[in-house]
């Protein structure tokens with residue numbers, strides 16, 4: 001971080017004092033109840049703007065169906081279920097999220113996407129999906145989640161454990177911008193505030209490096225500029241095969 005960036009970062013950090021205090025006394029945890037409503041409101045705009053990108057990304061899902069059974073998809077951090085409309089008809093979906101308060105909105109999206117079979121909703125973080133058996137799913141999906149997990153490496157290890165050999169990990173994530181840009185500067189400056197408002201979201205992660213380092217047999221990853229607000233414009237999109 002440059003000196004100017006560091007100074008501005010600490011200024012924003014200091015302005016977040018009310019949030020730090022609420023967090024210290026455990027009251028910020030109540031925000032977990034409100035956050036699903038915020039995601040519900042924001043995600044319909046996100047899905048409209050990213051509709052074509054998601055459609056293209058998920059087009060290849062049927063290729064990962066194992067013979068003699070429906071495609072089994074597990075979603076990490078499924079939130080309100082904004083990806084369901086892109087899954088092939090007849091797929092079996094296992095939903096996971098550490099925040100149980102998403103269930104109301106999730107049920108609405110399940111109702112609206114009757115072309116899928118919903119197996120169960122498991123309250124679990126991506127780092128610990130112990131309730132899911134080894135090699136039991138064809139596809140793992142993760143969109144706008146790796147910015148929030150505590151450990152991307154551990155989430156990728158768990159993903160590789162539950163995927164069958166030949167199965168795929170689909171991702172669409174916002175990442176840190178090029179260091180030469182104002183977006184990069186502002187991402188670092190506003191990170192303390194964004195972390196609170198978006199429930200632990202980090203806008204300055206080099207997530208692609210960890211995907212490249214994970215031991216997948218094949219990685220299809222592209223960087224793109226999404227038509228979104230500057231802090232979450234830089235995205236990576238693709239899939240990795242176990």
Ligand SMILES: C[S@@+](CC[C@H](N)C(=O)[O-])C[C@H]1O[C@@H](n2cnc3c(N)ncnc32)[C@H](O)[C@@H]1O
Pocket residue numbers: 039043076077078079080081082083097098099102124125126127142143144145148149150200
């Ligand atoms: C911005 S929302 C995205 C929801 C959904 N994936 C989508 O694309 O609409 C971030 C989601 O990540 C979940 N999340 C946060 N920490 C997580 C963790 N450690 N493991 C799995 N999911 C997590 C949140 O509960 C929330 O549902």
